[in-house]
Amino acid sequence: MSGSSLDSELQLVADRIVAQAKKGEQIEAYVSRGQETEVRVYEGNVEHFVSAQSQGINVRVISNGRTGTSYAGTLDESALAEVLAEARENAELGSVDEWAGLAEPDGVAVVEQELWNEKLESYPTARKIELTKELERLTLGIDPRVRIDSADYSDASIESAFATTKGIRVSGRENGCYTSVSTLADDNGETQTGWGFAVGKYPDEFDLSKAARDGVERATRLLGAVKPATKRTTVVLDPFVTASFLSIIGSTLNGEAVSKGRSIFANRLGEAVASPVFTLIDDPTDSRAYSATDIDGEGLAARRNVLMQDGVLQMFIHSSYSARRAQTVSTGNAIRGSGTPGVGCLALQVGLGTKSQQELIADIDDGVLIQSVQGIHSGVNAISGDFSTGASGLMIRNGATAEPVREFTIASTLQRMLLDIVAVGADIDWLPMSSVGVSLVINDITMSGV
Amino acid sequence: MTITDLSHEIDASILAKALIAGRATGADFAEIYIEDKRSTSAGLDDGKVEQVTSGRDRGAGIRVIAGDTTGFAHTADLSESGLLAAATAAAAAASQGGGGVNTVAFAPMTRQSVNSVRIVPSSVAKSRKVELLMQANDAARSIDGAIVQVSAGYADSMKRILVANSDGVFATDEQVRTIFRISAVANGDSGMQTGYESLGHTMGFEMFDDNDVAELAIRAARQAIVKLRARPAPSGAVPVVIKCGSGGVLFHEACGHGLEADLVAKGASVYKDRRGELVASPLVTLVDDGTMTAEWGAIGIDDEGHVSKRNVLIENGVLTEYMWDYIRARNENRPQTGNGRRQSYSHLPMVRMTNTFVLNGTQDPEDIIKNTPSGVYVAKLGGGSVDTASGDFVFGMTEAYLIENGEITEPLREGNLIGNGPQVLQDIDLLGNDFAMGGPGTCGKDGQGVPVGDGQPTLRVKSLTIGGTAA
Numbered sequence: 044m045s046g047s048s049l050d051s052e053l054q055l056v057a058d059r060i061v062a063q064a065k066k067g068e069q070i071e072a073y074v075s076r077g078q079e080t081e082v083r084v085y086e087g088n089v090e091h092f093v094s095a096q097s098q099g100i101n102v103r104v105i106s107n108g109r110t111g112t113s114y115a116g117t118l119d120e121s122a123l124a125e126v127l128a129e130a131r132e133n134a135e136l137g138s139v140d141e142w143a144g145l146a147e148p149d150g151v152a153v154v155e156q157e158l159w160n161e162k163l164e165s166y167p168t169a170r171k172i173e174l175t176k177e178l179e180r181l182t183l184g185i186d187p188r189v190r191i192d193s194a195d196y197s198d199a200s201i202e203s204a205f206a207t208t209k210g211i212r213v214s215g216r217e218n219g220c221y222t223s224v225s226t227l228a229d230d231n232g233e234t235q236t237g238w239g240f241a242v243g244k245y246p247d248e249f250d251l252s253k254a255a256r257d258g259v260e261r262a263t264r265l266l267g268a269v270k271p272a273t274k275r276t277t278v279v280l281d282p283f284v285t286a287s288f289l290s291i292i293g294s295t296l297n298g299e300a301v302s303k304g305r306s307i308f309a310n311r312l313g314e315a316v317a318s319p320v321f322t323l324i325d326d327p328t329d330s331r332a333y334s335a336t337d338i339d340g341e342g343l344a345a346r347r348n349v350l351m352q353d354g355v356l357q358m359f360i361h362s363s364y365s366a367r368r369a370q371t372v373s374t375g376n377a378i379r380g381s382g383t384p385g386v387g388c389l390a391l392q393v394g395l396g397t398k399s400q401q402e403l404i405a406d407i408d409d410g411v412l413i414q415s416v417q418g419i420h421s422g423v424n425a426i427s428g429d430f431s432t433g434a435s436g437l438m439i440r441n442g443a444t445a446e447p448v449r450e451f452t453i454a455s456t457l458q459r460m461l462l463d464i465v466a467v468g469a470d471i472d473w474l475p476m477s478s479v480g481v482s483l484v485i486n487d488i489t490m491s492g493v
Numbered sequence: 494m495t496i497t498d499l500s501h502e503i504d505a506s507i508l509a510k511a512l513i514a515g516r517a518t519g520a521d522f523a524e525i526y527i528e529d530k531r532s533t534s535a536g537l538d539d540g541k542v543e544q545v546t547s548g549r550d551r552g553a554g555i556r557v558i559a560g561d562t563t564g565f566a567h568t569a570d571l572s573e574s575g576l577l578a579a580a581t582a583a584a585a586a587a588s589q590g591g592g593g594v595n596t597v598a599f600a601p602m603t604r605q606s607v608n609s610v611r612i613v614p615s616s617v618a619k620s621r622k623v624e625l626l627m628q629a630n631d632a633a634r635s636i637d638g639a640i641v642q643v644s645a646g647y648a649d650s651m652k653r654i655l656v657a658n659s660d661g662v663f664a665t666d667e668q669v670r671t672i673f674r675i676s677a678v679a680n681g682d683s684g685m686q687t688g689y690e691s692l693g694h695t696m697g698f699e700m701f702d703d704n705d706v707a708e709l710a711i712r713a714a715r716q717a718i719v720k721l722r723a724r725p726a727p728s729g730a731v732p733v734v735i736k737c738g739s740g741g742v743l744f745h746e747a748c749g750h751g752l753e754a755d756l757v758a759k760g761a762s763v764y765k766d767r768r769g770e771l772v773a774s775p776l777v778t779l780v781d782d783g784t785m786t787a788e789w790g791a792i793g794i795d796d797e798g799h800v801s802k803r804n805v806l807i808e809n810g811v812l813t814e815y816m817w818d819y820i821r822a823r824n825e826n827r828p829q830t831g832n833g834r835r836q837s838y839s840h841l842p843m844v845r846m847t848n849t850f851v852l853n854g855t856q857d858p859e860d861i862i863k864n865t866p867s868g869v870y871v872a873k874l875g876g877g878s879v880d881t882a883s884g885d886f887v888f889g890m891t892e893a894y895l896i897e898n899g900e901i902t903e904p905l906r907e908g909n910l911i912g913n914g915p916q917v918l919q920d921i922d923l924l925g926n927d928f929a930m931g932g933p934g935t936c937g938k939d940g941q942g943v944p945v946g947d948g949q950p951t952l953r954v955k956s957l958t959i960g961g962t963a964a
Contacts, residue, residue: 085759091563092586095839098569110543116550117569125549133545136623140541192761192882227761227882234763234882265883270958273729303539304641305678307685382536382546421876421889422909422960426678426687431726431908431960433878433887450885452911452960454728489962491728491911 053204054214056118060102060127061206068208069105069145070127071341073379074098074118075203080168082196084175090193092172103383104130105144109137112382145209146341146363146373153337153344154328158217163198163245171196174246175222181255182224182239188266189259192225192236196246211342219333221475222249228262235268235449237261242333242475261414265435268447271492277410277465278453278488279403279439282472282480284413288460289478292323293388294425295457296350296358298374299365300386307428307458308356317354317461322394324349325360325376332390334477340377340384348374350388354461362386391478396467400482403468410439411490413453428456434490451492455485463487496613498665499527499655500602507573508657509597511555514580516659518588520559523580524658526796527553527571528838533619534648537626545619554838555579558820559588567839599657603664605793605800607786610669612698614649621698622647625673625706632707633677633714639721640714641685642678645706649698656798664798670789670944671700672933677714681721688716689891693933693944695791716873716892723904726893726961732868733910733957734861734896738929739873741947743954744779745849745936746877746886747914748772752806752814753832753844754821756881763884763915767812773918775810776854783831783847789933790847790946797833797842804830806849810918818844836941846936848946854924858951861923863899869959870894870901871910876934884914887960908960917954925951 053074060072081093100123101114111133115122137143179194198220206212223240239257241249280288300306308316317323327336327345339345341363349357361369362377365386377384396403404412417433435449455463468482508525515523530550536543553576554567564587568579614622629645649671657663672693679686690713694700735743751762764772773779783792783801792801797819805813817825818833821844834845862870875889893905930948 088560089562091565091841093565093841094582094586095565095567096569097567097839112544112546114546114548116548116552122549129547133547133619136535136545136619137543138541140543190760192759234760236761236880236882304680305685381548382534382544417880417885417911418876418878418887418889418909421878421887422907424687424907426685427720427907428684429907431889433885433909433911433960435885449883450911450913450958452728452887452909452958454908454960454962489728491958491960493730493958
């Protein structure tokens with residue numbers, strides 16, 4: 044959202060719902076309308092072209108300490124009336140919660156950002172198809188062992204409005220785009236996969252050549268990979284893998300999880316929970332981040348929060364609900380779902396080191412570069428801290444990458460991994476995700492293979 | 494309360510007009526998929542019913558195919574003008590030129606009822622649903638003071654669909670699903686541990702007549718308590734015994750996805766060109782069956798309007814058939830198999846599994862454990878994922894034990910197991926006679942989630958790599 048409160052059609056819909064609040068009733072309405080384009084190219088042809096429009100409304104009602112929510116994927120008049128009635132009915136069924144309530148305006152100023160790009164909005168459809176075909180062509184032109192699974196282009200725009208009985212009233216619009224390629228490399232009856240992507244405020248900013256090179260390199264360098272021996276070792280996480288790791292760490296700093304006894308870092312504020320080289324920041328106001336935004340899921344200003352400074356735990360993130368429970372204030376980290384907003388990091392980044400990935404590898408006698416991980420959802424438990432994922436990558440010997448390896452796991456615990464970080468790279472990569480990518484070196488990981 | 498099918502609310506002549514508009518630019522095929530879904534969910538956490546939510550999704554997806562290009566548009570506007578606008582957009586997306594006259598004649602409506610709903614969830618007071626959450630919370634907390642946190646969720650949905658296409662297909666289905674989930678956190682000297690159980694069926698509120706949520710809650714709580722004394726899982730390759738009804742996800746990942754015709758057609762599957770070959774231990778017969786009444790992946794018709802089927806994919810170790818949707822079957826000039834599915838009206842259909850399972854073997858499950866001198870016993874699996882091109886796949890173990898001298902001993906901490914599909918299928922050396930279906934699953938592919946079921950008898954894989962930290 045951009046912070047302006049223009050009286051858009053959507054804003055009027057949200058206002059109208061909120062205006063129906065009865066005495067003692069709190070109401071929040073979030074109304075949105077979106078449009079997306081998706082192009083998939085395969086062997087020089089458009090495999091599919093999707094042009095989609097969506098709209099919806101979410102209503103939250105809090106009455107006598109009880110919360111009810113409702114949503115509909117349409118803005119029909121009949122649906123609007125039904126959504127409010129349903130949310131009210133649902134509120135009668137919830138438990139009384141002394142902390143239930145909407146966010147109070149906190150006076151924190153919105154950091155103005157360019158979240159809407161007119162050049163993307165007016166970008167010709169034919170060019171979107173052309174650049175996707177170009178990405179496929181570029182990728183195929185690098186190495187004869189490489190085939191394409193698909194080349195994709197995707198853009199989305201969303202216009203939304205938000206209103207509450209607490210007087211928060213904000214509307215705006217955002218758009219974004221990216222392109223990606225999935226590759227297959229064949230050799231001696233073996234097939235390995237890779238991917239590459241490019242992001243930009245609008246398509247002309249895409250670095251298609253880099254996306255093509257990445258897609259080719261990731262697939263081809265795994266050809267001939269073997270299953271490594273089991274041992275303790277040092278890993279270098281590729282930027283893309285680090286981004287997933289940061290997202291998990293971010294989830295352990297959720298203030299609601301802390302209050303409910305589900306965080307491994309509860310009661311650790313002010314303590315060194317990570318290596319001194321590690322500084323973790325959630326900064327949705329940095330417009331370089333793909334998920335940069337100006338407003339959180341409750342209509343408060345999104346803000347820069349330093350979560351860990353030189354390894355020392357500085358704070359937990361909060362929505363207004365979790366903040367009330369913890370007797371503190373919202374950090375602007377409410378995130379929207381289909382019901383009551385949850386708590387989450389918006390755009391994680393880290394304090395950068397000084398070395399490139401190659402320089403980091405040069406410092407390692409014996410280790411492994413992790414190109415990709417598999418099964419983060421099935422092998423990482425943020426409550427117990429257990430970390431175990433499938434992996435593939437390249438062995439590191441005497442300061443250089445060596446033979447490719449696959450079909451092994453890497454394991455430790457989240458607590459130990461944070462303390463075992465020995466270096467953060469300088470190779471920042473703004474990925475189409477809510478965490479930044481950068482190389483990360485971690486000691487004492489169990490690599491399980493043969 | 495009865496459920497009326499969508500054909501009573503949508504005028505067939507408008508559908509025909511929309512399909513004609515979809516082919517107006519000369520496309521070969523047009524299809525309209527209409528969905529009306531109502532859902533209710535309620536969540537409990539920290540002893541409180543935090544939220545009760547209702548949702549309504551209603552709209553149409555229109556797909557137009559011209560040559561190798563698919564155009565797709567969707568709309569929440571089900572009026573004649575809304576549908577025609579979406580059809581025109583899809584036609585424009587599929588083709589730049591052409592044009593011509595076309596007509597549509599619908600065949601008699603196709604219906605296949607695999608859904609035996611007795612109690613439509615919307616006819617049950619929401620307060621009854623909320624009560625279940627409280628019961629589960631109380632039960633989980635009652636078993637041990639070490640249980641420090643409990644969350645529980647109830648959800649039901651009623652999805653009515655209608656599919657019509659320019660080949661004359663005209664079909665409807667009503668899919669009612671009910672699910673209950675519970676997770677517990679236990680705290681001990683070695684930190685926190687979690688337990689999780691879920692129960693989900695393609696049926697109505699009658700699911701709770703035969704299933705006690707308190708029992709489910711106690712199972713989840715016990716899992717967390719047992720894990721408080723868990724030791725780090727081993728590392729390296731070990732024999733693994735997987736309990737019946739917990740490990741269907743192994744087959745879902747090890748070969749299920751690789752047998753989807755879209756991945757096969759693109760040469761992104763290790764099972765390409767292997768029909769008729771021995772791809773698994775002769776003990777293995779693998780079936781995908783959308784007709785299994787009440788199972789989580791059951792569907793009367795698929796999301797392209799074709800009746801669901803029981804398809805044998807691997808028979809006594811030999812690969813017999815892939816799973817097909819409309820497009821891939823059309824390209825190969827063969828029948829589809831009822832596996833064209835989509836998440837919602839705003840998504841394109843593709844090849845998906847339904848209920849995927851391995852049939853019974855002959856071994857007594859107790860003997861399988863006794864005959865394993867050392868290894869790991871997995872009593873509950875988490876999710877998994879696969880790279881179909883290389884065949885490498887992982888799946889998580891959320892409840893596992895060491896096997897020492899043919900006996901189940903110490904509990905293990907969580908982790909992933911990793912293997913290569915074709916190798917693991919060959920390495921299944923013991924198969925039990927205690928077949929059971931597992932819990933409800935959501936299968937993700939290309940950004941879309943659909944409900945799926947899985948099942949298998951107790952079995953042993955003679956070597957799998959386990960992702961623990963112990964030597």
